[in-house]
Amino acid sequence: MLTALLDQDIDKLQALWIGADDYVVKRFNPVEARARALDVLRRTNNTNTVVLRTGPIEVDLEAYLVTVATGGEPCVSH
Numbered sequence: 001m002l003t004a005l006l007d008q009d010i011d012k013l014q015a016l017w018i019g020a021d022d023y024v025v026k027r028f029n030p031v032e033a034r035a036r037a038l039d040v041l042r043r044t045n046n047t048n049t050v051v052l053r054t055g056p057i058e059v060d061l062e063a064y065l066v067t068v069a070t071g072g073e074p075c076v077s078h
Contacts, residue, residue: 002033
């Protein structure tokens with residue numbers, strides 16, 4: 001979870017209780033945020049799954065590619 005909330009223990013605990021794998025507040029290091037995201041993907045990686053999908057978001061683990069569908073058109077980012 002990436003948030004603009006303050007770095008308060010109660011906010012972190014609530015995020016973790018509702019299912020967040022990690023909690024990062026704004027003014028974060030982008031390299032660290034990427035490393036944390038890759039770690040979550042590594043821990044949850046199913047060897048039979050190459051592409052993870054949820055709602056409009058698609059993560060291709062082999063190509064290191066994230067696609068977000070916006071208004072019916074895919075918006076691709078590397």
